[in-house]
Amino acid sequence: MPTQFDPPSGTRDLLAQEFERREQAFAVIRSVYGRYGFEPLQTPAFERLEVLMGKYGDDSDKLIFKILRRGEQEASGEADLALRYDLTVPLARVAAAYGSQLPSPYKRYAIGPVWRADRPGKGRYREFVQCDLDTLGSASPLADAEVLCAQHDALVALGVTDFTILLNSRQVLAGLLEAYHIPDQIGPRVLIVLDKLDKLSPAAVVAELQDLGLGEEAGDLVRALTAADSSDRIRVALKPSEQGEAGLAVLDDLLALVSTELPPGRIVFAPRMVRGLSYYTGPIWEHVAPGIPGSLGGGGRYDHLIAQLGGPDVPATGASLGIERILMLPGQEAGPLRRLDVAVAVLDEQYARDAYSFAVASRAAGLRASVYLGSSGKLGKQLRWAADQGARWCVLYGSAERAAGTVTVRDMTTGEQTPVPAAELTGYLASAAGTTLAGTTSAGTTSAG
Amino acid sequence: MPTQFDPPSGTRDLLAQEFERREQAFAVIRSVYGRYGFEPLQTPAFERLEVLMGKYGDDSDKLIFKILRRGEQEASGEADLALRYDLTVPLARVAAAYGSQLPSPYKRYAIGPVWRADRPGKGRYREFVQCDLDTLGSASPLADAEVLCAQHDALVALGVTDFTILLNSRQVLAGLLEAYHIPDQIGPRVLIVLDKLDKLSPAAVVAELQDLGLGEEAGDLVRALTAADSSDRIRVALKPSEQGEAGLAVLDDLLALVSTELPPGRIVFAPRMVRGLSYYTGPIWEHVAPGIPGSLGGGGRYDHLIAQLGGPDVPATGASLGIERILMLPGQEAGPLRRLDVAVAVLDEQYARDAYSFAVASRAAGLRASVYLGSSGKLGKQLRWAADQGARWCVLYGSAERAAGTVTVRDMTTGEQTPVPAAELTGYLASAAGTTLAGTTSAGTTSAG
Numbered sequence: 024m025p026t027q028f029d030p031p032s033g034t035r036d037l038l039a040q041e042f043e044r045r046e047q048a049f050a051v052i053r054s055v056y057g058r059y060g061f062e063p064l065q066t067p068a069f070e071r072l073e074v075l076m077g078k079y080g081d082d083s084d085k086l087i088f089k090i091l092r093r094g095e096q097e098a099s100g101e102a103d104l105a106l107r108y109d110l111t112v113p114l115a116r117v118a119a120a121y122g123s124q125l126p127s128p129y130k131r132y133a134i135g136p137v138w139r140a141d142r143p144g145k146g147r148y149r150e151f152v153q154c155d156l157d158t159l160g161s162a163s164p165l166a167d168a169e170v171l172c173a174q175h176d177a178l179v180a181l182g183v184t185d186f187t188i189l190l191n192s193r194q195v196l197a198g199l200l201e202a203y204h205i206p207d208q209i210g211p212r213v214l215i216v217l218d219k220l221d222k223l224s225p226a227a228v229v230a231e232l233q234d235l236g237l238g239e240e241a242g243d244l245v246r247a248l249t250a251a252d253s254s255d256r257i258r259v260a261l262k263p264s265e266q267g268e269a270g271l272a273v274l275d276d277l278l279a280l281v282s283t284e285l286p287p288g289r290i291v292f293a294p295r296m297v298r299g300l301s302y303y304t305g306p307i308w309e310h311v312a313p314g315i316p317g318s319l320g321g322g323g324r325y326d327h328l329i330a331q332l333g334g335p336d337v338p339a340t341g342a343s344l345g346i347e348r349i350l351m352l353p354g355q356e357a358g359p360l361r362r363l364d365v366a367v368a369v370l371d372e373q374y375a376r377d378a379y380s381f382a383v384a385s386r387a388a389g390l391r392a393s394v395y396l397g398s399s400g401k402l403g404k405q406l407r408w409a410a411d412q413g414a415r416w417c418v419l420y421g422s423a424e425r426a427a428g429t430v431t432v433r434d435m436t437t438g439e440q441t442p443v444p445a446a447e448l449t450g451y452l453a454s455a456a457g458t459t460l461a462g463t464t465s466a467g468t469t470s471a472g
Numbered sequence: 473m474p475t476q477f478d479p480p481s482g483t484r485d486l487l488a489q490e491f492e493r494r495e496q497a498f499a500v501i502r503s504v505y506g507r508y509g510f511e512p513l514q515t516p517a518f519e520r521l522e523v524l525m526g527k528y529g530d531d532s533d534k535l536i537f538k539i540l541r542r543g544e545q546e547a548s549g550e551a552d553l554a555l556r557y558d559l560t561v562p563l564a565r566v567a568a569a570y571g572s573q574l575p576s577p578y579k580r581y582a583i584g585p586v587w588r589a590d591r592p593g594k595g596r597y598r599e600f601v602q603c604d605l606d607t608l609g610s611a612s613p614l615a616d617a618e619v620l621c622a623q624h625d626a627l628v629a630l631g632v633t634d635f636t637i638l639l640n641s642r643q644v645l646a647g648l649l650e651a652y653h654i655p656d657q658i659g660p661r662v663l664i665v666l667d668k669l670d671k672l673s674p675a676a677v678v679a680e681l682q683d684l685g686l687g688e689e690a691g692d693l694v695r696a697l698t699a700a701d702s703s704d705r706i707r708v709a710l711k712p713s714e715q716g717e718a719g720l721a722v723l724d725d726l727l728a729l730v731s732t733e734l735p736p737g738r739i740v741f742a743p744r745m746v747r748g749l750s751y752y753t754g755p756i757w758e759h760v761a762p763g764i765p766g767s768l769g770g771g772g773r774y775d776h777l778i779a780q781l782g783g784p785d786v787p788a789t790g791a792s793l794g795i796e797r798i799l800m801l802p803g804q805e806a807g808p809l810r811r812l813d814v815a816v817a818v819l820d821e822q823y824a825r826d827a828y829s830f831a832v833a834s835r836a837a838g839l840r841a842s843v844y845l846g847s848s849g850k851l852g853k854q855l856r857w858a859a860d861q862g863a864r865w866c867v868l869y870g871s872a873e874r875a876a877g878t879v880t881v882r883d884m885t886t887g888e889q890t891p892v893p894a895a896e897l898t899g900y901l902a903s904a905a906g907t908t909l910a911g912t913t914s915a916g917t918t919s920a921g
Contacts, residue, residue, distance in 0.1 A: 163846075
């Protein structure tokens, strides 16, 4: 039940635990993309309206969030800016704007939110993050191999191991239409129907193909594409088609390149994988995982799209990871949130200044530390607070400690309490943390500043 | 001269070097804030229009970017959403929405873009990043001390060392008005005039105060505030005022707390520092640096603002860093961009697959590596490319190397070329990187994945 305090429909507030989980995933992806020599690009949240309109098709144009003119022109009700709808159109604009100032080829990644006024649903948001990597300006299959392997490595680095990359190409699909004598004018519609093979039964797809005017070849085509040995059958079927054969040669070249990096069986030739987007011009691929509908990511070569989007006419290849879907996979759950390593109790208001100085001493040991900021001085409440913060230690200081010149360091796991000379707190904690924190991830600790 | 490919007015495209520089600064700030136990919060880019409107005053409301209703309602020209204008109103909404699910007190930081349709100028953008930290739900001076010191430590961690924190409080300012017998009804306007003391001459400020109706006390007040020993003079002048004395006691308490952490002289009582924002209710502070107009950051206690902004009525204290201004300081320039550690030349198309495998081997050593993706095989051009990428090594492989079972590793700094058995490339580079990369920052390298 939405309240007046909920974020707008289709958007989320990311509290600490969820935020950290996502940031860690983005850091992993950035690190892998960087290792392949892709460099970051960040463009503004909004673009001039004319940069976006007419680039995505009429249905998508309706989903663009438009921003009202400001000042006196606001009353006109007209828009002049719009929130970015993807990261590719801004890339095309940047390629046009900066031209030779960019390296050639330009290998860039971009990880950032995009906005679409889609109907919100499970895993479908109006504000969501895209993780794109693209190489503009290289027609080499080496460029496709890099994009494909960088994306693969990012998934593996995220802990996703049970997935397959389906590989196909636009040339192979065109060759298939040719080999099965499907008239050019219905070719695109035939491909759209074939794309339904993972949702509909073969018989239903055959029926739809026959509705388009296909005869016996509909059944032949669907049987060949759904057979257990379909990739071998299609290799044979493509022989009469020049572009089919050429497409296969490109795919085999790409398979040979990536076989240096990918584990055996990770990537397969999948002649029935169509991939909906019409702009691809060469190899196309999709990452599928068992039990997950749709794909974790995909990509392909799209040699003329950048020009169509307003940029220079350069060959291009790129890919995208569906981070929202990846984060829903088993094993991707957020870990427990540790806000503090050291919680410092304030047992007596008159010792607040001492307590603060113990937090300072704890931070000097490179640890996350804070004093209790509440008004109740009760020990039980402050220990609960320390536990809620995920603290490993709680520092206690009262009149007894003051008299002895010590602080009491309580291990929050064992309950064991150790008196430590007040002046030696930093050294004591650094040493204790060096022992008990060893082997944990850096997310749980911070290094000394 | 703007072209059709420029980003919208007042916004920027962040290419790799600038992006990395900013991300490093944000990482430093996040790390410091985290060490004080502040946790991250990220809210959507836009809010429902009614959440934002009426919260910032009429002039500011005009600067809010409003988003058109979508679908059939688009033609109405009405807005229902708006880009966030700051990070405080979203914080108030989150505090209202999540209530007891949030820790109490709620210590959160937020680093993210906000959007204002201001007139763009030098260092003033329509899309810019705010770095906020706030503690909701604690009236303790310990909370003010934490915010103030975390902000201080972040500046130091960013390499900013030459700055002073000016400390004052609303109570002291109120006491000052009382001590100088300034009528309540012109008090706020007097403070606005006093705030001009760092821009106008004392005489000009006295004149403006007299325009407000002040007599001799205008000159007395300005003399006291601008004297070399002004803080001592004001301490004496405040004695007759109960709230002035109370405010001073709070400041002295805060000064004693933070003296545990801050170097001597870093923070000073500055009774003429007014800080424009009217919502502060207790201590206020500002970071000033020599030669920098305005402030690098500021903060203070604002005990009723969260309720005014639609959240619960909780005591609150917070601060913000002006990252755009900080990044303009000397010493904050971007370092050279190293896209690659290892550049692999493709001297002969027939060895492209081998070259790709050498890039794979280099990445296995935890290094950034990529093959040459261009079409010209000329050595000179490929070495220029390697240099442009900032590569430390260039791997060369031609028929001579093939015959010998080696690769040639060229040190891009010395030009020295070393033959390395092809199968040992990963080990060779890992070892070489362990030597020559030691002592460089992590930004220049990547760790083994």
